[in-house]
Amino acid sequence: MTDRNLSKLPPVTAVLDSLARHGVKYECYDSVRVEPTDYSFKAAIDFVKKRNFDAYVAVGGGSVIDTCKAANLYACHPEADFLDFVNAPVGKGKPINRSLKPLIAVPTTAGTGSETTGVAIFDFEDLKAKTGIASRSLRPTLAMVDPLHTLHMPARVAANSGFDVLCHALESYTALPYNMRSPCPTNPITRPAYQGSNPISDVWARHALCIVAKYLKRAVHNPDDVEARSSMHLASVFAGIGFGNAGVHLCHGMSYPISGNIKTHKAKGYRVDHPLVPHGLSVVLTSPAVFAFTACMCPERHLEAAEILGADVRNVKTEDAGCVLADILRNFLYDLEVEDGLSEIGYSKEDIPELVKGTIPQERVTKLSPRSHTEEDLTRLFEASMTLY
Amino acid sequence: MTDRNLSKLPPVTAVLDSLARHGVKYECYDSVRVEPTDYSFKAAIDFVKKRNFDAYVAVGGGSVIDTCKAANLYACHPEADFLDFVNAPVGKGKPINRSLKPLIAVPTTAGTGSETTGVAIFDFEDLKAKTGIASRSLRPTLAMVDPLHTLHMPARVAANSGFDVLCHALESYTALPYNMRSPCPTNPITRPAYQGSNPISDVWARHALCIVAKYLKRAVHNPDDVEARSSMHLASVFAGIGFGNAGVHLCHGMSYPISGNIKTHKAKGYRVDHPLVPHGLSVVLTSPAVFAFTACMCPERHLEAAEILGADVRNVKTEDAGCVLADILRNFLYDLEVEDGLSEIGYSKEDIPELVKGTIPQERVTKLSPRSHTEEDLTRLFEASMTLY
Numbered sequence: 001m002t003d004r005n006l007s008k009l010p011p012v013t014a015v016l017d018s019l020a021r022h023g024v025k026y027e028c029y030d031s032v033r034v035e036p037t038d039y040s041f042k043a044a045i046d047f048v049k050k051r052n053f054d055a056y057v058a059v060g061g062g063s064v065i066d067t068c069k070a071a072n073l074y075a076c077h078p079e080a081d082f083l084d085f086v087n088a089p090v091g092k093g094k095p096i097n098r099s100l101k102p103l104i105a106v107p108t109t110a111g112t113g114s115e116t117t118g119v120a121i122f123d124f125e126d127l128k129a130k131t132g133i134a135s136r137s138l139r140p141t142l143a144m145v146d147p148l149h150t151l152h153m154p155a156r157v158a159a160n161s162g163f164d165v166l167c168h169a170l171e172s173y174t175a176l177p178y179n180m181r182s183p184c185p186t187n188p189i190t191r192p193a194y195q196g197s198n199p200i201s202d203v204w205a206r207h208a209l210c211i212v213a214k215y216l217k218r219a220v221h222n223p224d225d226v227e228a229r230s231s232m233h234l235a236s237v238f239a240g241i242g243f244g245n246a247g248v249h250l251c252h253g254m255s256y257p258i259s260g261n262i263k264t265h266k267a268k269g270y271r272v273d274h275p276l277v278p279h280g281l282s283v284v285l286t287s288p289a290v291f292a293f294t295a296c297m298c299p300e301r302h303l304e305a306a307e308i309l310g311a312d313v314r315n316v317k318t319e320d321a322g323c324v325l326a327d328i329l330r331n332f333l334y335d336l337e338v339e340d341g342l343s344e345i346g347y348s349k350e351d352i353p354e355l356v357k358g359t360i361p362q363e364r365v366t367k368l369s370p371r372s373h374t375e376e377d378l379t380r381l382f383e384a385s386m387t388l389y
Numbered sequence: 390m391t392d393r394n395l396s397k398l399p400p401v402t403a404v405l406d407s408l409a410r411h412g413v414k415y416e417c418y419d420s421v422r423v424e425p426t427d428y429s430f431k432a433a434i435d436f437v438k439k440r441n442f443d444a445y446v447a448v449g450g451g452s453v454i455d456t457c458k459a460a461n462l463y464a465c466h467p468e469a470d471f472l473d474f475v476n477a478p479v480g481k482g483k484p485i486n487r488s489l490k491p492l493i494a495v496p497t498t499a500g501t502g503s504e505t506t507g508v509a510i511f512d513f514e515d516l517k518a519k520t521g522i523a524s525r526s527l528r529p530t531l532a533m534v535d536p537l538h539t540l541h542m543p544a545r546v547a548a549n550s551g552f553d554v555l556c557h558a559l560e561s562y563t564a565l566p567y568n569m570r571s572p573c574p575t576n577p578i579t580r581p582a583y584q585g586s587n588p589i590s591d592v593w594a595r596h597a598l599c600i601v602a603k604y605l606k607r608a609v610h611n612p613d614d615v616e617a618r619s620s621m622h623l624a625s626v627f628a629g630i631g632f633g634n635a636g637v638h639l640c641h642g643m644s645y646p647i648s649g650n651i652k653t654h655k656a657k658g659y660r661v662d663h664p665l666v667p668h669g670l671s672v673v674l675t676s677p678a679v680f681a682f683t684a685c686m687c688p689e690r691h692l693e694a695a696e697i698l699g700a701d702v703r704n705v706k707t708e709d710a711g712c713v714l715a716d717i718l719r720n721f722l723y724d725l726e727v728e729d730g731l732s733e734i735g736y737s738k739e740d741i742p743e744l745v746k747g748t749i750p751q752e753r754v755t756k757l758s759p760r761s762h763t764e765e766d767l768t769r770l771f772e773a774s775m776t777l778y
Contacts, residue, residue: 199623203596234588 001044001068002059003032005271011108011149012059019057027051032060032067034272035259035279037123041067042082045074055102058140061161062112062279065105066120069138072100073120085133087364090124095189096135105140108149110219110232111161111280113168113240115143118193121279123260129358130256134193139244145237147230155220156269159336160280162216162232165208165239166332167251167283172197172243173205174294174301175368194247194368204242206308211235213309220336250290250373253366254381255282257358258342265345277345284333285342288326289384293377295322297370330388341387352382390433390457391448392421394660400497400538401448408446416440421449421456423661424648424668426512431471433460438467444491447529450550451501451668454494455509458527461489462509474522476753479513484578485524494529497538499608499621500550500669502557502629504532507582510668512649518747519645523582528633534626536619544609545658548725549669551605551621554597554628555721556640556672561586561632562594563683563690564757583636583757593631598697600624609725639679639762642755643770644671646747647731654734666734673722674731677715678773682766684711686759719777730776741771 002012007030019026029047033040048056048071058068074080076098083091105115114120118139121132153161178196185191197205211231218228259282267276295302299321306325307313309332316324339345347355356378359366366373373381391401396419408415418436422429437445437460447457463469465487472480494504503509507528510521542550567585574580586594600620607617648671656665684691688710695714696702698721705713728734736744745767748755755762762770 203592203627207592238592 001029001032001056002064003034004030006060006108009152011106015057015059015106032064034063034270035123035276036063036067037125038082039125041070041122044071048075049078053101057104057106059106059108061107061109062114065107065112065114066122068103069120070133072103073133073138076100087131087134090127090131090361096137100137102141104142104144106144106149109153109157109161110150110229110236111164113236113244115140116237116240117244127260128257129260129361134364136193145233147226147233150229150233151223154269155223159220160278162212162219162280163284164280165232165236166212167287168239168243168248169205169209169212170287170291170305171248171251172201172246173305174298174370175246175249176370194365195245196368197246201242201246204238208235208239208242209305209308217335247368248365249369250366251283251287253362254286254359255279256362257355258282260358261351261354263346284338286381286385288329288388289381291329292322292326293381294369294371295325334389340389341385342382343386352379355382390418390421390445391453392423393419395449395497398541400495404446404448404495421453423452423659424512424665425452425456426514427471428514430456430459430511434463437464442490446493446495448495448497450496450498451503454496454501454503455511457492458509459522461492462522462527465489476520476523479516479520479750485526489526491530494532495538496532496534498542498546498550499539499618499625500553502625502633504529505626505629506633517646518649518750523753525582534622536615536622539618539622540612543658544612548609549667551601551608551669552673553669554621554625555601556676557628557632557637558594558598558601559676559680559694560637560640561590561635562694563687563759564635564638565759583754584634585757586635590631590635593627597624597628597631598694602698606724636757637754638758639755640672640676642751643675643748644668645751646744647671649747650740650743652735673727675770675774677718677777678770680718681711681715682770683758683760684714723778729778730774731771732775741768744771
């Protein structure tokens, strides 16, 4: 499974050659939509349901890997309705008890971390917001993390997928601690996929953030910098292992309506025929506002993140942690030529109620925010994200 | 499964109460030997072979968890000879293709990391050296890492198990890099359990080392310091995840004959009725000599480790990395009242040929040393470890 842009590129041809050389019969599905929807998920599901595959290989970014996870899931549950496994409250959020077929993920971007997680995200078109399916049984059996695959990423794809890593790391590091979630599930089996920040995810989040600080600019500005691209590829895996159990919170929760309501924005550097705000961009645009808002709940962690990203925090007061992190994030985004806020990708103040409405059902992630929030808070966060610089 | 000292303590009674409360039928085997042998492994295997257990719970340190892994393995392979799965060249090193029964590990020391690994180690009495069984199928299904269980550790057990963590971290961080092992296996399935240092194990090794540097002394000197004992408990898990795929090298390889040939040494603070050098102690006593020897192959990593342990490395020349790490290790061990070298646990120069002979078959680990070595090198390393201060 792959997408059309990748289907002629070396990562895919290497896989097909290898399958042919080893006498493995295969069919190639290359119609994955970049930023998939329920319709594109269903098209892939229909394709695989008509065959009887023993195993799957997903070669691509998060769109491809997530689509392949969903196809594998529903092919193994042919009787299930599509909404059965979709996260509540959008879907029924039923637990997945059956084992799926083996899935080998070959990530070609350095962002998603999907190769490490049990999550598959898509745009639910009726809702105009992203939602997903989350279960550890979706997690790929094996990932082939080869930095040479990422050398084909255009600069903007490297930047945007890098922002996804940045936010995975920052959000999971500042997520509500695992021992402060409530109510406790009555049985460990009903624990959510996202359990809050914890000593294991902290290690990955902090380490991934260090790599982003050191290598993201180099990886974007020089596609041939194998050390930088290789490091970012590992950072995306590391951040994935971290957020895959800790979770993400407001940047991701708010990003889903940002991408779902996009009308005309054509993403720079992406070869697609539909309006698109790349996932990493939709996530990072609210990050200065979000971390200024959450800092009061765990200022040390926000300051530590700011320091890793290059801020001088020696004489900073605890109550200024949020501003300091927001400032260094704005500088970082400016250097990487990120659009100047939501206004530059086509949103205006009039869209905010719709964006807030689309964030409400994202409680799977928003409830992991260290700071609880009202609709008014969300409104202010979207307002503050209209322009960045 | 547990040992006799633990069988009356809260970690075991909590498990038994829980099993009884939930109507789970069980039998308790509390005859695990501290520092197990092939004989004590076989006694446990015989016990479980006569029953038909659905699952295992191991409550204890590495001795208990390793014994339980072996019992589970041979109960699932009743036709196998004991040596079939023991590491070559001592045993036949056959691959394990059958799934074992679920095993829940509840570690009560902060050292082994056995709850995270696919390794079970024992003294092979005829050989007077430790060897083991290594396969990812041995890895416990689940670990319950609860720091409250470690509050029952006597101070010397906390120190010695902490030294095991220290050496797991140092050895896996300095192990031969995964891409320098040769020859490559022809097929990934025949990769050894220990694959050399790699970007994943490096994260765990470095992080575990930071925790040891910060908390080991506190954890030893004040058994009620829950923060320190809790941190060391996590460090043992983290180091275990790291060395469990990267491997260890000379300190561990040389420790196996050190513990196997012990004649009269009674370990301080251990309630056992046989001569014993605790595993962590047998490992750490050679560490100054070993890292002085290996430093020339990756001096930056040795210097980084020395810095984490508190050395001032600002003006240190690369060629002095080994001495600097060895010195800070000696200081660290002195502060923790460690015996003054192999001579203080009953060895003399005359024993060295026997110790070298016992190290030779440990190639499963010694081949991961970043620096290749002859029997003369091993002789010199044992000589240099006779006294430390």
